[in-house]
Amino acid sequence: MSYDTVRETDPAVADALEGERARQNDTLAMIASENHVSEAVMEAQSSELTNKYAEGYPGERYYGGCEYADDVEQLAIDRAKELWGADHINVQPHSGSQANMGVYLGVLEPGDKILSLDLTHGGHLSHGHPANFAGQVYEVEQYEVDEETGYVDYEGLHEHAEEYEPDIIVSGYSAYPREVDFARIQEAADAVDAYHLADIAHITGLVAAGVHESPVGVADFVTGSTHKTIRAGRGGIIMCDDEYADDIDAAVFPGSQGGPLMHNVAGKAVGFKEALEPEFEAYAQQTVDNAVALGDRLKEHGLDLVSDGTDNHLVLVDLRPSHPDTTGKDVEAALEDAGIVLNANTVPGETRSAFNPSGIRAGTPGLTTRGFDEDDCREVADLIYDVVEAPHDDDVVAEVGERVDELTDEYPLYE
Ligand SMILES: Cc1ncc(COP(=O)(O)O)c(C=O)c1O
Structure with a gap:
């Protein structure tokens, strides 16, 4: 991809873009949440869809001229369903954090209780850290990994849930090297009648490929990023059963976002197609x-x-x-x-x-x-x-x- 046209308008930005390309080419990207998307994904992300307002969902938009936006979003949804097998998938969240926000807004009330993994033990800011909106709007307590073994302390989590009676338990982590026993966490959620959000931001691609066990069909909600172990460009997704579809969709738009970034949704569609290849x-x-x-x-x-x-x-x-x-x-x-x-x-x-x-x-x-x-x-x-x-x-x-x-x-x- 050339930046010649950017250079004609804005040499300073062209310098930075070329610098970043050279940096990625010449270094080993080992930040665990990063990857390199294909030229096809990048081309889709830089398409004219960046100009298009498409508030709403395919077939039910608040603006005219959405026929191609509809095509692209429906392709992204259909491919995502094939990859992860969920009943309902929202591909509009701008990021993994926005996907988590969509779930919280969709099913919690302010002041409701979240039980999530401590940040220093591998959790994520969007799971209720005081610096994140989730830590400010909801009550939060945290579980830990067993410091001896480094594995999630499932027993401790279960006991903590029984004492705290959370409204939602969050699983899925940022710095956790082991397979997560989503079914075991679901047991704890069932025992206290809490929702279970499995945030597979890091392992979205591993789950899609069947290399890791899927929480789809186990947890009530599954959120993910589309740019870590799957190469579909920056963004987020939410998966759930049909019974929650309306609540989740309303929490994403108009609840927490405006017009979807349709150029990024196009990138997701292309990246998902690539991920469906053997x-x-x-x-x-x-x-x-x-x-x-x-x-x-x-x-x-x-x-x-x-x-x-x-x-x-x-x-x-x-x-x-x-x-x-x-x-x-x-x-x-x-x-x-x-x-x-x-x-x-x-x-x-x-x-x-x-x-x-x-x-x-x-x-x-x-x-x-x-x-x-x-x-x-x-x-x-x-x-x-x-x-x-x-x-x-x-x-x-x-x-x-x-x-x-x-x-x-x-x-x-x-x-
Ligand atoms: C577990 C987890 N959830 C959510 C996110 C947030 O994703 P994003 O940066 O797309 O908002 C991350 C980011 O690394 C993460 O590790």
């Missing part, structure tokens, strides 16, 4: 295999993984046992200098701050899109380890950077 299942499985290979090699180097490994697309390294004087931010910064982009992350039982935590989170969706396999990911683990050992050694960082350059040349991304 190759996507192989991609999702490879993403997991790569994360397992990455994690195993980091362990061989003596690093400590939360939960001792991974079932999904990410690993969470607790630096404290092996490198007590090194923080996640030290490692994040040095790795970025070497061209490996991941993020510092809190770990269960965090003893530092959320801003300068004790862990790093590394994901494989982006590397897998580039074509990396297990051997490549083992080598990436070696490179990460070299930097963890010597984050302030410029020679080590430069050497790792040279190998990253070779790897990115070997696996090109965007033209």
Whole structure:
């Protein structure tokens, strides 16, 4: 894709866009929530649909001229239903956070009670953190992972639910490397007559490909992002049974959003079509295999993984046992200098701050899109380890950077 036309109008933005393309081409994107979409998805996202108001839903719009908007949204919905098998799917949420907002607004009253995983244990801001609207409008208590095992403490969650009697239990996480037992959480929700929202933002693609067990048909509501383990461009989705369809749709529009971003809905439609191809299942499985290979090699180097490994697309390294004087931010910064982009992350039982935590989170969706396999990911683990050992050694960082350059040349991304 060329930015020549942008350049004619706005060289400063063209410089930034080209800079970002070069950055993505020349670095290893290992932020677990990021991926690289196809040129087809990007083309759809930059289409004339950005001009179109289409408030409402296919066939029931508040504006004229919506025939093509209807076509695109219906395609996105139909493909999403094929991917995830839900009765009803709303593809309009602008993001995963907006999807969660849609569920809360759809079925909760202000002051109702949310029970969700603590942010420092892998939860998400939109699950009721005080800095997010959900923490301001609803009452929130949080459950935790077992700090010994790193797994969700399902028993503790169940007991907590019986004491707290929440209106909704939120499952699905941001920094949790293990498969989630949605059925077990549903048991707790049933025991206290609470709704269950399964937020599969991170594993949307793994669930679509059948690589992870699906909460669809188990939880009352399933929300997701469309740009993490599935490559359909930035956005969110909500899935539910038909009985909740009207409440959810009304909570998205007009409850919390205006006109849908139809160009992004077009991107979702294209990305969902790509995910229905047989190759996507192989991609999702490879993403997991790569994360397992990455994690195993980091362990061989003596690093400590939360939960001792991974079932999904990410690993969470607790630096404290092996490198007590090194923080996640030290490692994040040095790795970025070497061209490996991941993020510092809190770990269960965090003893530092959320801003300068004790862990790093590394994901494989982006590397897998580039074509990396297990051997490549083992080598990436070696490179990460070299930097963890010597984050302030410029020679080590430069050497790792040279190998990253070779790897990115070997696996090109965007033209
Ligand atoms: C579990 C979870 N839910 C929701 C979100 C929010 O997604 P978005 O950034 O699209 O709003 C994230 C983002 O990483 C997440 O990890």
